[in-house]
Amino acid sequence: MTIYLDHAATTPVDPRVAAVMAESLQSPAQQANAASATHRAGRDVAALVEAARADVAALIGAAPREIVFTSGATESNNLAILGVWNLARRAGARQPGAAPGHFVSARTEHRSVLDALLELERQGADVTWIEPDEWGRIPPEAVRTAVRADTLLVSIMQANNELGCINDIAAISAVCRERGVPLHTDASQAAGKIDCDVARLGADFVSFTAHKIHGPKGIGALYVRESARPKLAPIVFGGGHERGLRSGTLATHQIVGFAKAASLAAAERADDATKATALRSRLVSALAAMPGVVLNTNAGAESLPGIVNASFEGVEGESLVTGLAGLAVSTGSACSSATREPSYVLRALGRDTELAQSSLRLSVGRYTTAAEVDVAIAAIRAEVSRLRVLAGGEAISTNLPPADEPAIAGNAAATDEPPPLDALTWRYFRAPPRPLASTGKIPEGIAPLLRHGRAGRRADGAEIRVELEIHDGIVKNARFAAYGCPHTLAVTAWLCEVLEGAPIANDRWQQRLGTPADWARRFAVPTEKLGRLLIVEDAWRAALRD
DSSP states (O other): OOEEOBTTTOOOOOHHHHHHHHHHHHOGGGOSOTTOTTSHHHHHHHHHHHHHHHHHHHHTTOOGGGEEEESSHHHHHHHHHHHHHHHHHHHHHHSTTOOOOEEEEETTSOHHHHHHHHHHHHTTOEEEEEOOOTTSOOOHHHHHHHOOTTEEEEEOOSBOTTTOBBOOHHHHHHHHHHHTOOEEEEOTTTBTTBOOOHHHHOOSEEEEEGGGTTOOTTOEEEEEOGGGGGGOOOSSOSSOTTTTTOOSOOOHHHHHHHHHHHHHHHHHHHHHHHHHHHHHHHHHHHHHTSTTEEEOSOOSTTBOTTEEEEEETTOOHHHHHHHOTTEEOEESOOTTSSSOOOOHHHHHTTOOHHHHHTEEEEEOOTTOOHHHHHHHHHHHHHHHHHHHHHTTOOOOOSOSOOOOOSSOTTSGGGSSSOOSSOHHHHHHHTSOOOOOTTTSOOOTTOOOEEEEEEEEEGGGTEEEEEEEEEETTEEEEEEEEEESOHHHHHHHHHHHHHHTTOBSSSTHHHHHHOOHHHHHHHHTOOGGGHHHHHHHHHHHHHHHOO
16 A cells, blocks of 8 residues: 655545544435525534634634635635735725725745735735745744735644645734734644634634645635725625625535544644654654755754655656555756746745745655654665666765655555556566676676767656667667656666667667657657757767768
């Protein structure tokens, strides 16, 4: 089975949550619409929803009337930001010549905050983007400097979803109160895991969601402080549900699931945090002992208990995650996209493209075990070592602290998981290394003709070095060092196999080699990666050039 270490993305539903949701879906008494106040069935469901609202509110110390149910944190973030903008724009329409409005946020926010603010910039709003400190935190004094007389809203997350760093929202809210500016915080990663009491935080709007606390997907909430309600306009229109801020029939089974998850998170928070902190320490100690590892998470009191983010020098991110076939983890690489953007959060910390691409985020949850963490450590160590050797570097020394490794989860052969690539690509992606002569040995007494080719840059996602060992006009050995995505590595390894035995004095090698279009068809290379096959071709043609 896959070892699940991606709880920061979403958590498995707690069986106790699933049970109350199943009961809600099956109970004849819970099938009515909570908005149908004209009959008893509707009123009973409405009472059930309000009881659940109280449980959700209790998780963050709010009053039940201050909780607005949404489809998740993305909608909650949009409602807070666009809702403030909509109300200000209406007021501006009544006051010709009024300034469009100003927002303050950080470059490390979740995409649902960043993209909402970028859309407002296109509509004429002004946004000040605060840079984080070396661990991704937003200094309260930076917020003080950024706030202006026309600032409509400050939006700073409580805990970062990639790094786990925690911002001092209480201090930031004090700055906002001094200036009379409302504060929104995305607490999706924080609620249920650390103190998120709204009285202490002082934020006017707080977004959080069920699926980060072992609840169902598709249900979240926005806390709206009673005094801040007049500053918000709806962005979804209809029947005026949820105090006129969010229309739409409420999903009873999801709401009762959210409530159960919130109650469990509140009751078990201390135990969950203690366990997650111990597992995080286990991960940090093992990763820190590996050479060429940059920890992006400050594993101190100012970080979430269960998140570790690390970058691995000399390793391409997509290949690393692909090689870890038995682990469910996240990476800073967006290699499957046409633009190949690295993690914008890590870039904001000053990490270069190569390091940002090679990052892993490991996040544990309520049901993660120490044995699973140990297997994950062994798998990461083995796969990083393999990919570094493929790229022309050195293997990781075995003289490291033991990882209690009963199996290598990163090798699909050691798990019952299907490989993440088609069979041919997987076979050559996992093929044994063919080290260059500079890193290997040529048999004594042989003086071969060596030809070399090189193309690409690691910063661009692919760097290929190839070497042909030629005896009497025949390619006896083909070797390579390659940094790149799985398809790049697979095609390069296959070409080595194809060229061995080919005569170099005529054009028969060209027939064996084929073209990048041929390779793309053979290995089902995605369209956005075709440019990397040209880099592979350039390296081989440089070696084969007469």
